[in-house]
Amino acid sequence: MERFNICIIGGGPAGLRAAIAAGSAGAEVLLIDENDRLGGQLIKQTHMFFGSEKQDAGTRGIDIAQQLVNKVQSMTNVKVYLRCAALGLYDDKVLTVLHEKKYRKIRAEKFIVATGASERMLAFPGNDLPGVYGAGAVQTLMNVYGIVPGQRVLMIGAGNIGLIVSYQLLQAGVEVVAILEGSPHIGGYLVHASKVRRAGVPILTSHTIMQAIGTNAVQAAEICALDSHWARLPGSEKTLEVDTICLAVGLSPLSDLLWQAQCRLTYIAELGGHVAWRDANLCTSEPHIYIAGDVAGVEEASSAMVEGELAGLAAAKSLGLARVDVDTAMSQAREQLIALRAGPVGEKIRTGLALAQMRGDEQHA
Amino acid sequence: MLKQTGVPSTDDLKRVSPSEVRLALGPVAIIECFQKIPCNPCATSCPQGAIKPFVDINDLPDFDPALCNGCAICVANCPGLAIFVVDERYSEDTALIKLPYEFAPLPEVGTMVGVLNRGGQQIGVGKIVRVQNPPRFDRTAVVHVEVPKCLAREVRFLALGANKR
Ligand SMILES: Cc1cc2nc3c(=O)[nH]c(=O)nc-3n(C[C@H](O)[C@H](O)[C@H](O)COP(=O)(O)OP(=O)(O)OC[C@H]3O[C@@H](n4cnc5c(N)ncnc54)[C@H](O)[C@@H]3O)c2cc1C
Ligand code: SF4
Ligand code: SF4
Numbered sequence: 027m028e029r030f031n032i033c034i035i036g037g038g039p040a041g042l043r044a045a046i047a048a049g050s051a052g053a054e055v056l057l058i059d060e061n062d063r064l065g066g067q068l069i070k071q072t073h074m075f076f077g078s079e080k081q082d083a084g085t086r087g088i089d090i091a092q093q094l095v096n097k098v099q100s101m102t103n104v105k106v107y108l109r110c111a112a113l114g115l116y117d118d119k120v121l122t123v124l125h126e127k128k129y130r131k132i133r134a135e136k137f138i139v140a141t142g143a144s145e146r147m148l149a150f151p152g153n154d155l156p157g158v159y160g161a162g163a164v165q166t167l168m169n170v171y172g173i174v175p176g177q178r179v180l181m182i183g184a185g186n187i188g189l190i191v192s193y194q195l196l197q198a199g200v201e202v203v204a205i206l207e208g209s210p211h212i213g214g215y216l217v218h219a220s221k222v223r224r225a226g227v228p229i230l231t232s233h234t235i236m237q238a239i240g241t242n243a244v245q246a247a248e249i250c251a252l253d254s255h256w257a258r259l260p261g262s263e264k265t266l267e268v269d270t271i272c273l274a275v276g277l278s279p280l281s282d283l284l285w286q287a288q289c290r291l292t293y294i295a296e297l298g299g300h301v302a303w304r305d306a307n308l309c310t311s312e313p314h315i316y317i318a319g320d321v322a323g324v325e326e327a328s329s330a331m332v333e334g335e336l337a338g339l340a341a342a343k344s345l346g347l348a349r350v351d352v353d354t355a356m357s358q359a360r361e362q363l364i365a366l367r368a369g370p371v372g373e374k375i376r377t378g379l380a381l382a383q384m385r386g387d388e389q390h391a
Numbered sequence: 392m393l394k395q396t397g398v399p400s401t402d403d404l405k406r407v408s409p410s411e412v413r414l415a416l417g418p419v420a421i422i423e424c425f426q427k428i429p430c431n432p433c434a435t436s437c438p439q440g441a442i443k444p445f446v447d448i449n450d451l452p453d454f455d456p457a458l459c460n461g462c463a464i465c466v467a468n469c470p471g472l473a474i475f476v477v478d479e480r481y482s483e484d485t486a487l488i489k490l491p492y493e494f495a496p497l498p499e500v501g502t503m504v505g506v507l508n509r510g511g512q513q514i515g516v517g518k519i520v521r522v523q524n525p526p527r528f529d530r531t532a533v534v535h536v537e538v539p540k541c542l543a544r545e546v547r548f549l550a551l552g553a554n555k556r
Contacts, residue, residue: 074470074531076430078448084432084468086529197494211394216426217471219397224548226511231395328429369427369449 038066040319047338157244296378418461505550
């Protein structure tokens with residue numbers, strides 16, 4: 027059985043930065059991802075990112091991923107396994123994986139789970155018709171494989187993902203017929219909303235989809251307006267001719283491994299679903315398991331990277347590894363996280379994290 | 392309004408518009424960023440120091456039109472594509488708009504294109520005067536489009552590609 031100081035599960039921005047941080051501190055690191063390339067969500071993000079220069083603001087997600095991957099590959103004490111899916115994480119510090127179709131065991135002293143989040147589905151008649159996609163799938167098709175999903179798209183959800191994927195559809199030459207949003211307000215950043223709006227895409231708040239229409243594939247969508255109690259406004263029904271319905275109705279943390287490893291989890295709506303209790307260093311109720319990124323609470327790549335760094339440093343420090351000034355680097359990471367979450371759009375995250383940490387501390391007491 | 396439709400209201404726009412006096416003096420940035428989000432490349436990219444360094448990364452841009460020369464470097468650097476440069480002194484009866492543009496193919500200099508307002512409606516035609524796309528703009532081109540002066544404060548996009556109406 028192979029042995030490492032620290033094993034990181036998930037090679038998105040959180041896992042990549044965790045690997046770099048733990049590696050710089052002197053740990054022997056294994057980074058695994060079930061995909062055939064590193065980068066997680068970032069490899070699909072062709073738009074410029076927000077944040078400050080420390081989190082590569084103004085740089086496109088895909089370019090941020092490349093910079094992180096180059097760094098990881100230059101580190102001799104960081105090993106990478108691709109096409110390697112984590113299956114089970116046990117309290118004797120053994121991880122079972124399916125690597126290149128072979129079942130294997132890996133032992134590490136600490137694990138950092140950075141598995142990201144999965145897309146939510148929406149229940150409506152016809153949602154199983156070909157032509158109904160998750161926004162993530164549309165992004166993967168277009169930006170990784172260069173395939174457009176259809177010619178006339180209805181987007182459901184005006185959060186950042188719905189807005190950005192709509193913009194990317196326009197860039198790919200696909201018509202976006204409308205963006206529907208159930209709540210009375212656009213949830214994503216208003217600058218994203220303004221840029222799809224001025225390109226001619228109507229954003230219909232207080233609207234939802236009633237059904238997808240079609241025999242063998244989506245041919246149309248029936249939509250309606252909602253009142254302030256989210257009830258259908260009679261008479262507002264409309265049919266839009268579309269061949270694609272794209273769902274961008276939120277993400278939920280991918281916490282399966284954490285459930286199985288018996289970490290304490292709790293449902294926190296503000297963080298997107300069930301998340302693990304954690305201390306200020308992102309260590310869960312199981313002292314050998316840390317978390318970072320969307321699995322710790324659905325947020326952003328900028329904060330996922332800083333969380334990855336913090337978890338990587340903390341895990342290395344707990345093993346007595348401190349090739350760099352770990353304490354200073356950890357307090358800088360914590361300050362960056364506070365700054366990123368300080369504004370009004372960070373309020374939801376602040377509330378959610380307070381809950382996740384408070385219960386985590388109670389748990390240790 | 393903005394939170395329902397994505398189109399800023401007249402009041403929103405009033406808050407960020409440079410003064411009439413400054414607009415009459417020639418090219419100046421108009422920063423249409425109204426929501427506190429964790430983002431600051433406008434401030435870090437401006438070579439003139441016209442956008443003050445942010446104390447809190449969630450601050451709104453603090454812009455001094457007197458220091459701005461309309462170079463449009465911030466236009467290419469803003470991830471929100473929220474900044475435009477307007478030159479109302481461009482000619483007797485036309486103005487020049489410099490806007491961020493990330494669609495392929497890029498428009499050709501000399502061609503006439505439909506121009507759109509913030510709601511995506513075509514309100515006229517404009518002439519492509521210049522297309523800046525140097526490597527340091529990192530694939531966000533800055534397109535210079537000449538429009539009738541009366542449209543200078545409305546035109547914010549081009550009618551090209553998908554969704555041209
Ligand atoms: C359309 C869109 C636009 C976005 N725009 C922005 C933006 O402008 N700015 C910003 O900061 N953020 C943005 N984000 C958010 C950002 O992409 C995510 O917050 C970020 O990628 C989360 O990073 P992560 O490392 O936690 O997870 P991910 O990037 O999801 O990576 C998780 C990785 O774990 C792997 N994995 C999962 N389970 C297993 C397993 N069992 N075994 C092995 N590997 C596994 C996956 O293959 C994946 O590679 C956007 C997201 C989307 C979808
Ligand atoms: S146009 Fe040039 S000078 Fe004016 S704010 Fe932008 S970067 Fe600064
Ligand atoms: S860079 Fe653009 S989106 Fe970001 S704060 Fe400045 S103006 Fe707003």
